[in-house]
Amino acid sequence: MKIQTPYYLIDEKKLLENLKKIKYVREKSGAKSVLALKCFSTWSVFKLMSKYMDGTTSSSLYEAKLGYETFGKEVHAYSVAYPENEIKELKKISTKIIFNSVSQLNKYYKDVKNKNLGLRANPQISYSHFDLANPARKNSRLGVINKNDILKNINKIKGLMFHFNCENDDAKNLEKSFNYIGAKYGEILKKLEWVSFGGGIYFTKKGYDLKKFISLLKNFSGRYGVQIYLEPGESSITNSAQLHTTVLDVIKNGKNIAIIDASTEAHMLDLLIYNTPAKINTDKKNKYEYIVAGRSCLAGDVFGTYKFKKPLKIGDNIVISDVAGYTMVKKNWFNGLPMPAIAVKRLNGKTEIIRRFDYTDFKKNLS
Numbered sequence: 632m633k634i635q636t637p638y639y640l641i642d643e644k645k646l647l648e649n650l651k652k653i654k655y656v657r658e659k660s661g662a663k664s665v666l667a668l669k670c671f672s673t674w675s676v677f678k679l680m681s682k683y684m685d686g687t688t689s690s691s692l693y694e695a696k697l698g699y700e701t702f703g704k705e706v707h708a709y710s711v712a713y714p715e716n717e718i719k720e721l722k723k724i725s726t727k728i729i730f731n732s733v734s735q736l737n738k739y740y741k742d743v744k745n746k747n748l749g750l751r752a753n754p755q756i757s758y759s760h761f762d763l764a765n766p767a768r769k770n771s772r773l774g775v776i777n778k779n780d781i782l783k784n785i786n787k788i789k790g791l792m793f794h795f796n797c798e799n800d801d802a803k804n805l806e807k808s809f810n811y812i813g814a815k816y817g818e819i820l821k822k823l824e825w826v827s828f829g830g831g832i833y834f835t836k837k838g839y840d841l842k843k844f845i846s847l848l849k850n851f852s853g854r855y856g857v858q859i860y861l862e863p864g865e866s867s868i869t870n871s872a873q874l875h876t877t878v879l880d881v882i883k884n885g886k887n888i889a890i891i892d893a894s895t896e897a898h899m900l901d902l903l904i905y906n907t908p909a910k911i912n913t914d915k916k917n918k919y920e921y922i923v924a925g926r927s928c929l930a931g932d933v934f935g936t937y938k939f940k941k942p943l944k945i946g947d948n949i950v951i952s953d954v955a956g957y958t959m960v961k962k963n964w965f966n967g968l969p970m971p972a973i974a975v976k977r978l979n980g981k982t983e984i985i986r987r988f989d990y991t992d993f994k995k996n997l998s
């Protein structure tokens with residue numbers, strides 16, 4: 632089937648490879664995994680994902696609602712700060728409500744005291760390649776810093792959430808962190824029912840030491856008598872989607888530049904935020920070098936520099952890989968650019984276009 636570019640293509644078979652690993656970890660270690668919707672909210676593949684995962688975790692009422700309506704199972708609610716109107720609705724749909732601060736817990740405690748509540752703790756350690764995504768950065772607002780503040784409120788909560796990793800593919804580093812958290816919070820955890828280690832653990836990555844990971848999880852939950860939750864975002868969907876694009880123009884300014892019918896700023900914003908290149912499967916040994924650039928007016932709308940086998944020409948297709956995480960949830964209407972359609976290659980091999988966007992979506996987005 633020929634689909635008009637640009638479009639995101641999610642491949643359920645690829646998705647399944649991650650999901651099977653998640654289920655395996657669950658079966659061998661007992662740790663439950665809830666999908667972090669902030670990373671991936673394309674609910675048309677949730678029917679498949681929900682067979683392998685235990686539910687969703689959210690950053691707002693809308694995400695929690697989406698998880699409740701389209702994924703089912705456990706609905707974990709977390710927010711850096713809840714406004715009053717969100718709490719009322721969250722109370723109806725969530726299985727756990729996690730507060731970011733003691734003041735938020737106390738503000739809403741009387742309304743939600745019958746729910747399974749938790750606090751986010753900030754252990755002041757982290758693994759992250761970027762300060763922007765480092766929850767332990769200076770003056771971080773993410774989670775309760777002072778252990779005594781948690782202790783004083785221990786009777787109100789059933790669990791703690793720690794999110795302190797970002798693309799951590801080093802199981803040895805994780806072991807150190809688990810030991811640190813165990814030593815620092817062990818006595819508190821023994822009084823609780825569950826602990827969440829958040830997201831950012833890259834355990835579905837090829838070559839990750841799953842055996843070690845499973846034994847770390849098992850030992851931790853055994854030692855402190857807690858149900859462990861993981862909140863994989865990127866790990867759930869890594870390598871499962873592509874952005875298909877077409878070359879619209881080829882120009883030269885010092886280097887050859889191919890302009891494609893997509894944009895970093897509108898369709899893959901994190902490339903700009905974290906100053907990283909898009910993944911395009913080319914070989915450094917190839918002869919023809921091009922800057923692949925987006926079609927927005929932003930001067931730095933650049934996907935990266937790549938070497939191709941043949942000279943690029945107008946109409947050529949360029950496929951960007953590993954685009955499921957933090958892309959579709961962040962796409963926007965900058966420059967009024969056509970928003971990529973979303974297509975899914977189902978397990979049976981058939982491709983469905985699940986969503987097309989047009990001018991009316993652009994117009995309706997503002998008024």
Ligand SMILES: Cc1ncc(COP(=O)(O)O)c(C=O)c1O
Pocket residue numbers: 667669670688709794796797798829830831832862863864865866
């Ligand atoms: C609290 C929390 N849980 C889970 C995640 C998902 O992280 P990742 O997509 O790196 O697995 C994040 C990401 O920022 C987060 O803040």
